[in-house]
Amino acid sequence: MKERLVSGIQATGKLTLGNYIGAIKNSLELQEKYQMMIFIADLHTITLPISKEELAKNREEVFALYLASGIDPEKSIIFYQSDVQEHTTMNWYVLVNTTMGELSRMTQFKDKSNKVKLENGTYSIPTGLLIYPTLMAADILLYNPKVVTVGIDQTQHVELTRNIALRLNKKYKMNFNNVETHIPKIGAKIMGLVDPTKKMSKSNSNLNDSIFLLDDPNVAYKKILKAVTDSENKVYISESKPGILNLLTIYSCLTDTTLEETEILFKDKNYKEFKEAVALKVKEFLTDLQSKYQEARKKVNYWAKIGQNKAQKIAQNTIIEIKKGMGL
Secondary structure, eight states, X not given: OOOEEEEEEEOSSOOBHHHIIIIXXXXXXXXXXXXXXXXXXXXXXXXXXXXXXXXXXHHHHHHHHHHHHTOOTTTSEEEEGGGOTHHHHHHHHHHTTSOHHHHHTOHHHHHXXXXXXXXXXXXXXXXXXXXXXXXXXXXXXXXXXSEEEOOGGXXXXXXXXXXXXXXXXXXXXXXXXXOEEEOOSSOSSOBOSSOTTSBOOTTOSOGGGOOBTTSOHHHHHHHHHTOOOOXXXXXXXXXXXXXXXXXXXXXXXXXXXXXXXXXXXXXXXXXXXXXXXXXXXXXXXXXXXXHHHHHHHTTHHHHHHHHHHHHHHHHHHHHHHHHHHHTO
């Protein structure tokens, strides 16, 4: 029996090349080793305002892109978070076992709560931002995995999940694992093309800063050619050259080579030649992915239902056990 791994991704916007390299590609490499539980985190998505039309579109796109990228729904369990009602039930059991202090200390809560501004110019912090980490903990504990895949900015939430697991084990005689994190050695954080000091974001208003997986491949090609670098015109690995390091990382991840191998490949090339090579690789990747995406869209509803049924069977057992432990 394979060890279980849980991975989730929000449907807050169009997926980027950074999402593919940091999350989807990572999952592809792990689905042979683990029993993968992959969910589209649509409940997390509604933490901040989003129209029902955008949410519905984003959910389907993300699901289809996972299938198009090579996630095998016969090997992995892929589903919508909101289809499995046990997520919200587990969230309550987790929430009543946390404190305001724990949640208000979360770095993401402090960062995002400072940026929430309503249309009328006033500031209002949604409760969902505060309790976001408890839903994430519930997502994980519900399937009691050994491993979770997370972005670097989510590691604090995983640490909270570990603390909650210990608490529930002690109070209710549960047997939750001390979950481990899996972060890819390369590509965990793909940076923006316009500002390579900040993470490539699917919600960035500057469309040239991100490569979207459903971008016209020719548009994506041009975005790479316009990517910010520096004036040295030499290609090598250095933290002081964030633009070049970012493009080296993208090329390495799309060709399954190491950064060092990629550096050697381009050591005698100027920036124009280097960017053209990276841009061509991105264009080829998107062209192939998008051709598979169109076919994958037809299968989303079918596989979502199967994934829901499989996930629910596991989730229901966890709910039964924790209710018993709590005296419910």
